[in-house]
Amino acid sequence: MPLNFTFALGQQQTFELRCDYGLRRLDKAELAALIDLCEQNYYAQQRDHLPYLTQLGRKLYQWLDGNEGWLRKALNEADEQTINLDLIQTSEAQGLNPETERVALGLAHLPWELLDDGSGFLIERQNLSVLPVRSVQQRQTQVIGVQNRPLRLLFMATSPEDPRVPPLGFEREEANILQATKDQPLALIVEESGSVAELANLVKSYTEDYFDVFHLTGHGIIYTKKDYGSLVPKSTTLADNTPCFITEDEVGNMQLTTVSDLAKAFRGRWPRVTLLSGCHTGQVANKGTVPSMAQALVKAGAGIVLGWARPVYDRTGIVAAQALYQALATGATVEAAVKAAQQKMIDEECTDWHLLRMYRDTRPINQLVTALRTRNRERLTFTAPEQEFLDENNQVKVASRFEFVGRRRPLQRCLKALQETSDQIGVFIAGMGGLGKSTLAARLCTRVQMQRSNFARVVLIGPLDEIGLLNKLSNKYERFADVPALLNEPKVSLKGRLQNFFTAIENVHNQPLLLVLDDFEQNIPIANIENGSLRMTAEAYEILGAICAALVDNSAESRLIITCRYLNSDTLPPHRLHLERLEQMSRSDIDKICFPLDKEVREQLKTQRIIYIADGNPRLLMWLLEVIQQPGIAADELLNRLEATEQKFREDILAQTLLDALELEEQKFLARLSVFNLPVTEEIVRAISSTSHPNAWDSKSQANSESPLKRTEDLGLGISSGLSVFYLWVKTVEADASICG
Incomplete structure (x- = not known):
């Protein structure tokens, strides 16, 4: 059982502290002085130096422990090191005199995470760390129990285009979460728009209790009319000191979102845990008199909400999120996961580790999901698309989910065109080599298939021909006997066969297609590039026209993505494609x-x-x-x-x-390799390297540090030794081998 301390309001607006050992009356003046001390030395001046934190933690400990030594006794006897601070009565204080109300609300403002018994912070205890939890709402309704499946995380980043909003490294935060859970994979669903209206649409698209965690990352603020009044519509009245989250509107402009706005988006269908990864989201505003956003969300229906009590370093937020999701994904309880996040921040020497706040209602929530190898556990079906995007040397040419950076607005526009409700059938992404067209296409595949796991994916690179297209589609759906037959039915036009194909995969097999035509510029003859007409070959034009027409005529759920260096809309067949030019x-x-x-x-x-x-x-x-x-x-x-x-x-x-x-011998070695137009085995490369440099290989290592092969790889003229074949790519400057973006 956790250590339960209940703060209650007694008669004549007095305060009481109750626990298993009894009841004692609290001195209101002493409480007010403690809150003022924290406001001055912790919130207003934001002191994170250890002496200040230790001093404050000792005062809090001594006050909670009291002359009776309740806290010491409880810690010695407890089998679970969680301090449940029941603030339900005090957080609902109304109709009190201003001073009493300020003290009542300020109890949640005190930094209980700093409790220090003289030998160190309780949260750092070597045997079992002690986690303070603020309970602020009584609820009796049942919540779903442990789910025998991977963790489902709804991730939303907000990054409006406004000079007043610092750039947000949300890609790194997402990538680190994925990296932290790679051995216990989670199902990551991303709401890409940063808009609360779109968040509401996404939540409605899933069944109740589908998501386990909602992760909102961005910038939190405490609103004042002086600083942020221009951002609020004249028809909206917002009181000073209202906690808000900076989000985006439909075109990426800044918008302020309140607790009420978030509550309307979820309409009572809250995930069991919400993490507000933004500054001030756990802070009780206006010197402890206005509930924090995290606390207010619990009042609005959320079960457990985590927030930050002050501005927090980006690195701290990322470290905490990594540890939290790593623990939750393995089947840890919520309290254990938060403790793991606290400990990880301390281990990583994050000086602001103490700012993480946990608010909750009284409903019991233990584990969210089971561990990976639990019997009959549901499996993830998503496979990353990167390995399907290859250049002419069979090298992966796109950024992985862990490396992707930027392209937020193009990504948002393209995703709208790929939605089920869109009138468009797909996107055409154009731009010069190296801008990241293929990487954006791969990212779109990831986003679509995360949200709609029944989608199949087919990627065709380069020249488009009918036989190659039909073979690729047949192979993808070969387990369905009727599909290959429909694609190869004689005496039916290509458009007709594709119409029958889309009907079968969507209406019969419920596996719509995400078709990617990458490096489509290879279907434009060089002469047509040089003269500026940009007309594609007749065969490619006919096939693309058939695909577009079949998707339109079927009102298909399937979608098409095309990447091409060049775009002249006059040369395209009739279509309903969103045209996206990358800059x-x-x-x-x-x-x-x-x-x-x-x-x-x-x-x-x-x-x-x-x-x-x-x-x-x-x-x-x-x-x-x-x-x-x-x-x-x-x-x-x-x-x-x-x-x-x-x-x-x-x-x-x-x-x-x-x-x-390169040295002369290294240049000769590279020249020997340049005669190969196709990939060659590593043994052949070794033989060539040995010929030009007899000591290039030894028995302990594939590549000696001074070998021509090692030298050319170091200079970016070869591909990594992690592959079983070696590719020469001196001439790939003309390939669309985007690394990022």
């Missing part, structure tokens, strides 16, 4: 790419010059960042040449610089 990446997204580099490395690599030279092209930027660190590269000379050159020639200069950095 250079924004500066904030470029900063995210560079973020993993520490500050010293950034300065050493002359990052600002590199960013200017890359000019928003993520592929070129990543190549530069890797190459400029290699020994033997004259960095200043290379950057000077690149700065004076048009972008279309920059990659050629970079490639030439890399080649010049």
Whole structure:
């Protein structure tokens, strides 16, 4: 059982503390002084230095322990190290005199996470850490029990385009959650728009109790008319000190969202746990007199809500989220998961670890889901699409779910076109090489299939022909005997066969298709590129027209994604495709790419010059960042040449610089490999390397550190040794091998 301490209101507006050992009356003046001390030394001045925290924690401990030593006794006897602070009566205080009401509400304002018994913070105890939990709402309704399946997480990031809102590294937060749970995978459903209206639509699309956790990441604020009044419509009245979350409207502008707005979005269908990953979301505002957003959400129907009591470092929020979901995904209780998050923040030396607040109602919620190897546990069916996006050398050319950065607005627009309710049948993504068209397409596949797990996926790269298309579709649905037969039915036009195909996979088998035509520029003859007409081949035009017509005529749920360097809408067959032109990446997204580099490395690599030279092209930027660190590269000379050159020639200069950095024997080795137009086995590469450099290979390692193969790989002229074959890609500067974005 947890340690239960109940704060109650007695007669004549007095306060009482109740526990299993008895009852004692609390001194209102002493309580008010303690709240004022915390306001001055913890909230207003935001002191995170250890002496201040320790001093404050000792005062809180001594006050709660009292002369009777209740806390000491309870900690010695308890078999579960959770302190349940029952604040239900005091949080509902109304009609009291102002001073009494301020003290009553301020009890939730006290930083109980700092409780210190003189030998250290209770939350750091070596045997069992002690977690304070604020109970603020009485409820008797039942909640669903442990579910024998993976954890289901609804993730929503808000990042409006407004100079007043700092850029948000939400991609890194999502990626770290996925990385932390890779051994106990969770089902991650992402609401990409950042809009509460779209969140409401998504919640309505799933059954009640579908989601276990709602994770909202962004910026929380305490509203004042002076600072944020211009953001509120004139028809809306918002009182000062109202906790709000900064979200987006339908076009990415800033919007303030209140507890009431979030409650309307969920309409009583709350996940069992809500994490508000934003500043001030756990803070009792206006010197402890206005309930926090987390507390108010519990009052509005949420079961357990986590928030932050003050501004928190991005790194701290990410560390906490990683540990929390890693624990929840393995079947830990909610309290155990929060303890794990607290301990991880302490271990990682996050000085603001104590800011995480846990509010809840009285309904018992233990585990959310079972562990991975539980008998008859539901399995995840999602497979990442990255391995299907290959260049001409069979190299994966897109960013993984862990590496993706930016492209928020294009992603939002394209996802709207891919929705079931959209009048459009898909998207056509255009842009120069290196801007990330294929990566965006892969990201769209991930997002669609996360939300609609019944979707099948087929990716065709390069030249489009009827036999290749039909074979690919037949192979994907070969377990259904009728589907290949429909696709290859004689005397029926291609459009007719595709219509029958979409009817079968959607209406009979409930497996609609997400069809991706990648590198579609390979269907445009070089002559038509040079003369600017951009007309595709007759065969490609006919096939694309048949696909579009079949999707439109069937009002199909299936969707089409096309990536192409060139876009002339006049050359496309009749269609209902959303046309998305990719531009250079924004500066904030470029900063995210560079973020993993520490500050010293950034300065050493002359990052600002590199960013200017890359000019928003993520592929070129990543190549530069890797190459400029290699020994033997004259960095200043290379950057000077690149700065004076048009972008279309920059990659050629970079490639030439890399080649010049090779020794004569290494150049000869590379020249020998260049005769191969197809992938070759590693044994052949070894033989060539041994011929030019007899000591290149030894019995303990595949590649000696001084071998030509190792040297060319280090300079970006080879592919990683993690694959069983070696590919030469000196000439892939013309391929759309996007790394990020």
